[in-house]
Amino acid sequence: MQLQLQQLLPVYFDESQRNGSEVWRKDLTFNKGEYIKIVAPSGSGKSSLMHFLYGLRNEYNGNITYNNNDLKKFTAEDFAVYRKDQVSIVFQDLRLFPEQTVYENIELKRQLNSFHPAEKIKEMAERLGIGSKLKNKSRICSYGEQQRVAIIRALMQPFDFLLLDEPFSHLDDKNSQNAMQLMLEEARLRNAAIIFADLERIDFFPYTRLFHL
Amino acid sequence: MAVSFKPIRTLLQTGTNTGSRWFSYIGLGIGVLLLLCSIQMFINIQQLLGGENQRKEGYDFISISKTITNETMGQLEKNLFNENDIKEISSKPFVQGVSPLVANRFRVQLSAGEIIPFSTDMFLETLDNTFIDTVPPNFTWKEGQDYIPIVFSSDFLEIYNVFAPGYGLPQLSEATASQVMVYITCYGANGLQQTFRGSIVALSDRVNSIIVPKTFLDWANMKFGNVHDVKASRLYIKTKDANNPDFLSYLQQKNYKVNKDKTKFGRVKQVLQGIFSGLGIFGMLVVILALMLFSFYLQLMIARSKDNLQLLLMLGYSPNWLSKNVSKQFIPVYILVVLTALVFTEGMQWAFHHFAMFDRPELSSLLHWSVLTTALFLIGLSLLTNYRMVKKLLYKLV
Structure with a gap:
């Protein structure tokens, strides 16, 4: 299981922006079991990179391949399989269903391809400190709480790669560490890779490789 | 893997435009009723005026x-x-x-x-x-x-x-x-x-x-x-059949003279068939109109639920599975609408046979098989147009 980036550059970036980048216009291979840390200041294309890897957007030059299959050639159905079986993501902007409860939001992902039984939702929620919020509509939860919902949701499915796009932006250190711990455990369970993009280095993420975007 | 559609149903926002949905159901019902009644009456006329005049040797x-x-x-x-x-x-x-x-x-x-x-x-x-x-x-x-x-x-x-x-x-x-x-x-x-x-x-x-x-x-x-x-x-x-409308119009066109009395039935039949064909066409138009109204309703529903549907696709739901399940939601409604129209048509046929035709043996109180076939065809047609529409709209969201 490999994610490969070949000479990748967003079409809306000019060539000068690749200068100094360790990702753009480089050939990179990410393997299962690796912990990749991508550090990048605002506006350097962190979310773009995550969206490209997840197949949400394709405004880039170069190639991204998953197991030697070019993402640009994926059909809508291929992406559905890719997102439910192989790659999971925590979006920076969370993307929850505002009118559904916390539990329903997580269950919508779990039922699609369940890696865990339904009881695991409560267990994880309690571990991250949102056990009492399961019945609340997600839109009335705080950002911090919503961020934890998004994290738990991403852990419900099997995956080879877990993409994290500033997953702790609304969490304090203690909650962040807690959540990181959970994600590391879950990644280990699947022998999966984590690709973690953030503004700065975070000490409690034991990365195996570090890139500056 | 059996993914349940139940939690997704609530993501489709239908709440505020119940009115237009019911209008389209009623429109569809009326159109189907008109169409089915016209077909049944058309067949009744055939059976009443066609069969009777075949004499001794059937000619x-x-x-x-x-x-x-x-x-x-x-x-x-x-x-x-x-x-x-x-x-x-x-x-x-x-x-x-x-x-x-x-x-x-x-x-x-x-x-x-x-x-x-x-x-x-x-x-x-x-x-x-x-x-x-x-x-x-x-x-x-x-x-x-x-x-x-x-x-x-x-x-x-x-x-x-x-x-x-x-x-x-x-x-x-x-x-x-x-x-x-x-x-x-x-x-x-x-x-x-x-x-x-x-x-x-x-x-x-x-x-x-x-x-x-x-x-x-x-x-x-x-x-x-x-x-x-x-x-x-x-x-x-x-x-x-001396009353065959084709035969009569041929004679008319060639300017041949014929015993008018013998073909009087035929002329009545011609006119009645014309009326019911017209009604049938009108019914068909109403059906098309209702299906169009329904497709507008669907478009509105999908536009309103666009964010939710997009997020579902983002989470890894298959667009094909979603289209199938979204359009499946309307199967019971369509079947109910067509069945209701069918029941009304049957009531009409029974009343026509019993009260207007005094149980004449040429007619039947039950509906003709072609009416039932048409009803089935209409259910199929509605479902197909529905499915195609939903699929098209959903793939646009991918």
Whole structure:
């Protein structure tokens, strides 16, 4: 299981922006079991990179391949399989269903391809400190709480790669560490890779490789 | 893996436009009802007016002639049927047989001899035997035979019985008429003349004429009239249904004259079928309109739920699975709408059969199978248009 980036550059970036980048216009291979840390200041294309890897957007030059299959050639159905079986993501902007409860939001992902039984939702929620919020509509939860919902949701499915796009932006250190711990455990369970993009280095993420975007 | 659609149903926002949804359901129901009722009534008319007129052997026999107008008056050729006319008519699918009615082309006089002092100029005609309803075995003639068997129109006998008393002639029963020996005198050119004996061997309800064997008339037309090939002024047509609208419009188009009374039913049928065809088309239009309204409703629903649907696709839900399941939501509604229309149609048919037609045996209180087939087809059509629409809209969101 490999994610490969070949000479990748967003079409809306000019060539000068690749200068100094360790990702753009480089050939990179990410393997299962690796912990990749991508550090990048605002506006350097962190979310773009995550969206490209997840197949949400394709405004880039170069190639991204998953197991030697070019993402640009994926059909809508291929992406559905890719997102439910192989790659999971925590979006920076969370993307929850505002009118559904916390539990329903997580269950919508779990039922699609369940890696865990339904009881695991409560267990994880309690571990991250949102056990009492399961019945609340997600839109009335705080950002911090919503961020934890998004994290738990991403852990419900099997995956080879877990993409994290500033997953702790609304969490304090203690909650962040807690959540990181959970994600590391879950990644280990699947022998999966984590690709973690953030503004700065975070000490409690034991990365195996570090890139500056 | 069985993914449940239940939690997703709540993500489709339908709440605020319930009105337009119900309007489209009702519209669809009315359209389907109109369409089904029209088809059933169309079939009722076929069964009521089509079946009844098929007589004894299952055929109608009617005679047609060319309409004589001021323009064609005196031009014998234009008022007679030629070979091509006959060929054309017999090639029509609604015509099962054509026989020309050939008349005498010489002077014929008929007298009743001593018993009834009655004598008149007459005409004779001949027709293919298979077109005559009553043909006794002795209805034949060979050259040299001085007896001619005659098939006589029962209408003519009736007319005779009406005027006979006024002329001091005896009225005749059908049995007596057959026993009266008449004398038929044929006159040719140059004083040529020959008298034959004749008697009525059968009375015909079908043919309004005096029919003699073809062999005789062919011979006599040659001998007395010097004509080989006599053209017919009337044609007898054998048809499964004299009221067939196609048949009637063909006659109308060719300007052929036909016994109006016999085809009156046909004209009524033509008009009624026209009305119900119109209603059926109207029903179909309403169905299309309702389906369009429904598709607008669907578009609105998907536009309103766009964010949710997009997020589902983002999470890894298959667009194909979503389309199938979103459109599946409407299966019960569609089936219910069409079934309701079907129940109303059945009620209409029962009431029509029972109250308007007094349980006539030609009709059935139950719906015709084609109505049921149409109903099934409509359910299929609605589901298909629905599925395609949802799929198209969802793939746009990917």
